[in-house]
Amino acid sequence: MFVISRREFFGLFKGVKSIILIAILFLTSYYSAKFAHFLLSELELTGKDAENVHATGLLALILFLGQLFVMALSHDCVNRETHDRTIRFLVTRTSRFSILGGKFVGVWLFWLASITISFLLVSIYSRKLDFFIYSQTLSTVTYYIALTVLLSVLIPKPSITMFIGVVIGLSLPGFGFWLNYTSNMWLSWIKYVMPYYYLMRDDYSFLVIIVLAGLMLGAAQLVFHRRDF
Helix, strand or coil, X not given: CHHHHHHHHXXXXXXXXXXXXXXXXXXXXXXXXXXXXXXXXXXXXXHHHHHCHHHHHHHHHHHHHHHHHHHHHHCCCCHHHHHCCCHHHHHHHCCXXXXXHHHHHHHHHHHHHHHHHHHHHHHHHHCCCXXXXXXXXXXXXXXHHHHHHHHHHHCCCHHHHHHHHHHHHHHHHHHHXXXXXXXXXXXXXXXXXXXXXXXXXXXXXXXXHHHHHHHHHHHHHHHHHHCCC
C-alpha cells in the first residue's frame, strides 16, 4: 500500500493540470486573505463571519469547484490500471485492498498537502488557523476523493469517467445546495448523503461526511474485490 500511495502522491505533482490547480488554490488563498478587509467593510460582517472572512475565497473554491478539481486529476486513478492492463501485475504483487487503499491515500495526501499550505497562506493574514473550517474543508475533499475512487472502480473506461467527472463536478454543488431548501419529499432525502447539508451547520456534523466517504470506499472495495482481471 505504501509504494502505491507514494507513487500516486508524487505522480499527481508531475502533471501540468496539477500545477495549474495548485496555483489556483494558492492564488485564491492569497488574494482572498489579502483583500478580506474589503469584504468586511462592504458586507459589514460581524462575529464569527468576520473572523472567517479570510478563508472565504478558499472555502467557496473548494465547495463549488472541489469535486471538479479532484475528478480532473484522479478520475482514472483505478480504471487507468485496468485499461492499461497493469492491474494484472499489481494483483500478483499485493492485495486488492492495498491497491485501492493506496490509490485513495495517495490522492488524499496530495490534497492534504495542497489544502494545508493554502490555509497556512491564509493564516499569515488572519494570524490564526481555524481548525474547524480546516477540518470541514478536509472532510469535504475526502468525500470528493471517495466518490472519485468509487466512480473509477465502477466505470472501466477513463474517457467516460473524465466526461462524467466534468458533469458531476459542475452540477453536484448546485444540486446539493438546492436540496437543502427544496420541499420535494421525493428528492429532499438525498441531501443526507451529500456533504453540503452538514457543512451548513455550525457544529461537528461534518464528521458524518467522513462516514459517508468511508461507505463509498467500502462499496468500491466490494466491487473491486469481485472483479476479474
